[in-house]
Amino acid sequence: MTFITVAIPTYNGEQRLPQVLECLIKQTNLEEITWEVLVVDNNSTDATAKLTRQYQQNWPTENSLKYHFAAKQGAAFARQKAIEAAQGDIVAFLDDDNLPAEDWVEQVYQFAIAHPRAGAFGSRIYGCFEVEPTQQITQKIAPFLAIVNRGEDPHQYYASQRVLPPGAGLAVRKQAWFESVPDHLFLNYLGQRSDTATASEDLEVLIHIQKFGWEIWHNPAMIVYHQIPKERLQEQNVLLLLRRIGLSRFHIRMLRYSVWQRPFLGIVHVLLDFTKLLIYYLKLPLNARRSRFERICEREYLLSSLLSPFFLVRKYQSERRSNQIRQKDTPNYEFWLNRISNAFENQLFCLFSQTIKALDKSQPAPAIVEVLLRLQTDDSSRSTFSATDFMPTAVSFSLTKVIDRWVVEEVARLLFTPDSDWASDRRESAIVYFINLSAASVNDEYFSRFLSKLTRYQPDLVNQLCFELDEPSLLGDLDQSVRFIQEIRALGFAVAIDNISNFSKLRTLLKSVSVEYLKINSYGLETTYRDLLLLQSEQKMPLKIIAVRVENKALLEKAEDLCVDYAQGYAIEVPQPLRVLNLVA
Template sequence: MVDFTVAICTYNGAQRLPDVLDKLKACLESGRRSHPTLTWEIRIINNNSSDETQQVIEQYQTQWSSDVPIYSHFEPQQGLAFARQCAVEQAQGEWIGFLDDDNLPSENWIVSAHEFGREHPQAGAFGGLVKAAFEGTPPPGIERIQSFLAIVERGNMAFQYQLKTGLLPPGAGLVVRKDAWLSSVPKQLFLKGRIGQVKLASEDLEAVSFIQQKGWEIWHNPQMQIFHKIPESRLQLDYLVTLVRGTGLARHHIRMTRLTPWQRPLAFLIYFCNDLRCLLLFWLKHSSQIHQDLVTTCQWEWLRSSLVSPFYLWRQGAIYGESLKK
């Protein structure tokens, strides 16, 4: 056993992985100075990549410090949910910090995460600050939809996420207690990630919801900070609309995950009426900008896809109740 596992889930990340690993090298040097007894490891989950990802991993393994080993695991089932489950099962750390292959941690990210975990023995998971590293010029008003790009800055004070608010930290930079995940999260989540023609998102929120439902605390730790690299291709209308739509279509399932079976029928009616109200009010106020302004179009798609989410899931045969029983 080690204190901390860094889990990097990657798909065709040969061009992106080196930046992440170089940042982790800075974490290693910083940790040696401030916390020389802290033990940690790196687990890279190659999620069925078809590029030179594996060669990049092997190259770094040969030149990496032996006291913080890099392990490589191949996960053939496509989807971030499968990759994260593989990481949890393979990790030796008490805590697991998830990084995507475009997440660049600050040099104190691991130390801050480990200290926060020790100070909060009831915490099952916590997230930090996720700042944008745009590689192009973002469109005006991007801050209104930046949460869909996992850009989350929720202040410089630590706080506990409350179940009634429905707010949770994103998967980028998420740190989980291994025991909390294994005892709370089903091995196969209902949401698998954006794969193939299925673009449903929010598999990270589903996992954290299960942990919170089991009574574990979920926290915001502002001492942890990562930068999320956003290439210019992810600032285009087609990509953003697809991203927002996938999150909206999954919204009904995330909502129902937080409720008991007897609460769901009434909650469905309340949510549907409120979503319809929000959609109509938005249209009355912004109809002239829909399909003209990128950010407004994305906001419209979020409201529209949220409204149709339960019907879309039912039509696809994705009955949330059955998945929650597993």
């Protein structure tokens, strides 16, 4: 029996995903069909994971809803993850803004049975616009928005036609994918907000499948409604979409040819694109009746198509250099990527803690604990990996924003869970919890909004959390660092700076913002203490010094002799499990 997997790749789909899942719950005529639903979270920073697991609790028993995490950013990687995780023979893709008709899964199944040589087949896609578009957008831009209605009858796409279905609402036979599609696609769409100007990774997949001998079909009985918000129709967003598609066009063209044909035909296509752009400019005086928007859209597409081969060469060289650096800096990155993905999927992150001890017992001081992230193994040993093991890979693949938010939310959940003895004990003892933030969070324009949302529901959180920032991540862009610290301090949170080494730049930063704590390596304490005292004297508010890496009694005594405020290290306490936490709040 043919098994159907419905895969929903999503990035920050918290607001859109519920509508798709509700449509899948309402699918009809599936009594004889075995199927499952996969949500493939592509490194989301919102509550996509939490939302999916909430749906899992009440999901119909006739099929399963599963959560998977695609650590590498981009639509191509999310689709690859779905193919690898799918149990079905047919993987039917829905974007998180695609609403399938009530019989969509049934129609996928029926078509797959009737056309065993169909390696992929696309849906009929209608546009559902938040704001009714002008006629020119509907006619000219609809195909680029994956709005496709190619007739009432099923028909095969032939290679000679140079037309293929879009990735939205596309069903793929898993055997065809594994036989023909490479593990790493060259094109990779990173979403509307990304500056990386590539698209058409769905066409790249389909060309590989078609060249291997599989058939590609249009199935009008599979109906999908594409939700299109008003901002996607804004001029700058439409032009950006056309630019991405145009810049990807040369690669799509060359894939259709044999290797020996590409050098000659590549030159031919460049000359043809140049000719088309020249004709466009020559006809401008004659095109007065066309709207300005229509003219600039055509120009953007023609110009991007002409520049495509040069852009793609630069993209290839850039990615090659990045991969060489990654291989050098994080040679085991594939191992750690799998570990991180597994941790998100199977709730294997956990938190440890280490006490930061006040050295001046004559003065009242808040109790301080630093929260430390660990990654559990999924075997019977339940051993843990330190963050220093997997964080280099997380940084390389832009996963640190997701991890930072997970830690903050988990600590907040534990502190303010009703009827929790653990939480009430810590609220009453007024412990301050230090949470490390990465450079990615410092540069994340939405992080302060995330904190603001938390404090609306948990206002006391500002008294219990202190965010620890790494000095090198702050000094790279002083203006952004100042804005970030001002934003989180405006919410009421305390700030600590770690890994102090560049006192001149740090002094410049502290002239614009105030922080509560500075952390300094105890091994260099004697040589830097005078600079620390100067920084303390220049601060408008009290500035506490924390000596870190206090690993033995001699270093502890040195910190006490210098009248340092706090000490942290193995001489004080070995990191202990804070509590084994679940991934979901």
